[in-house]
Amino acid sequence: MKIFAHRGSSGTRPENTLPAFAEAVRLGADGIELDVQLTKDGELIVMHDEEVNRTTDGRGAILSKTLSEIKELNAGSWFDEKYASTKVPTLKEVLDLLVTRNYRGMLAIELKTDKEPYPGIEEKVSQLLTSQEWPFTYGYSSFNMSTLERIHLLEPETQIDFIMGKSEKKPPMALERSFIQGLHPDIRWVWKHQDEIREFPLAVRPWTVNKKAEIKCCIDCGVAGIFTDFPEKALEVKRNDR
Ligand code: G3P
Ligand code: CA
Numbered sequence: 001m002k003i004f005a006h007r008g009s010s011g012t013r014p015e016n017t018l019p020a021f022a023e024a025v026r027l028g029a030d031g032i033e034l035d036v037q038l039t040k041d042g043e044l045i046v047m048h049d050e051e052v053n054r055t056t057d058g059r060g061a062i063l064s065k066t067l068s069e070i071k072e073l074n075a076g077s078w079f080d081e082k083y084a085s086t087k088v089p090t091l092k093e094v095l096d097l098l099v100t101r102n103y104r105g106m107l108a109i110e111l112k113t114d115k116e117p118y119p120g121i122e123e124k125v126s127q128l129l130t131s132q133e134w135p136f137t138y139g140y141s142s143f144n145m146s147t148l149e150r151i152h153l154l155e156p157e158t159q160i161d162f163i164m165g166k167s168e169k170k171p172p173m174a175l176e177r178s179f180i181q182g183l184h185p186d187i188r189w190v191w192k193h194q195d196e197i198r199e200f201p202l203a204v205r206p207w208t209v210n211k212k213a214e215i216k217c218c219i220d221c222g223v224a225g226i227f228t229d230f231p232e233k234a235l236e237v238k239r240n241d242r
Contacts, residue, residue, distance in 0.1 A: 001218060002225035003234045004031035004108055006208050007048060011229035014079035015055060016046045017086045018097050025098065029231040031106040032098070036091055036125060038118040043067040044091040044125060050115050054078070056088060063116060091128060098136055107138040108227075110163065111151065114143035122147055126154040141184055145173060152179045161205070164189070174202060182224065187214065190223060198222040212237055 008020025052058040056073035076083025139159030161182035164170035166189040174180040182203040190206045207227035215237040228234045
């Protein structure tokens with residue numbers, strides 16, 4: 001079972017920031033997950049919410065701000081004052097960090113188009129990711145199937161996974177598209193389907209699995225991976241299970 005640091009090591013560092021990703025690399029997480037959104041001037045930034053309110057000292061929609069306006073924000077103090085100098089990273093800055101740290105795991109790039117369609121985001125992300133070789137492997141995921149269809153056309157060989165909540169209507173959408181390789185459901189879907197996971201035709205990687213007992217249950221029911229805010233804890237549970 002692969003351990004993905006959800007938004008980096010977001011339980012111990014401000015989510016989706018360079019300190020969170022650096023910590024995930026330092027811990028030896030198998031995978032790192034991040035969320036990509038688009039600014040008013042068409043720059044790719046890494047943030048979970050469509051608005052900056054929760055994770056910075058600013059207010060308003062990402063789409064209403066230029067990159068230089070986003071760069072003025074403090075993206076660390078909300079988590080801990082010692083991260084007061086932490087900025088919202090661009091996707092390029094995260095990739096550069098992973099290269100500098102010689103990260104060799106899997107990068108799960110979530111395209112956050114389920115609330116804002118961000119026209120052209122797929123082309124921009126793909127252009128950046130295909131512009132050079134990386135020490136790590138990467139794949140794309142989204143709640144938005146149209147985004148996945150678009151990115152698959154751009155990069156037919158790249159791993160693509162469908163993210164969902166717990167609705168039973170969603171798995172068939174993934175199963176009927178042969179380019180979808182994995183299903184990333186809310187953990188509550190896994191609890192309802194524990195006995196079927198090993199036979200399920202797609203790799204199942206639930207989110208967000210933070211408690212030790214839940215991490216252990218995921219190992220036992222045979223999921224391919226988990227997304228966790230606490231990769232250090234999850235790696236320890238995995239080590240102790242051997
Ligand atoms: O990759 C799964 C997970 O990140 C989806 O949920 O809301 O944390 O982006 P969310
Ligand atoms: Ca995400």
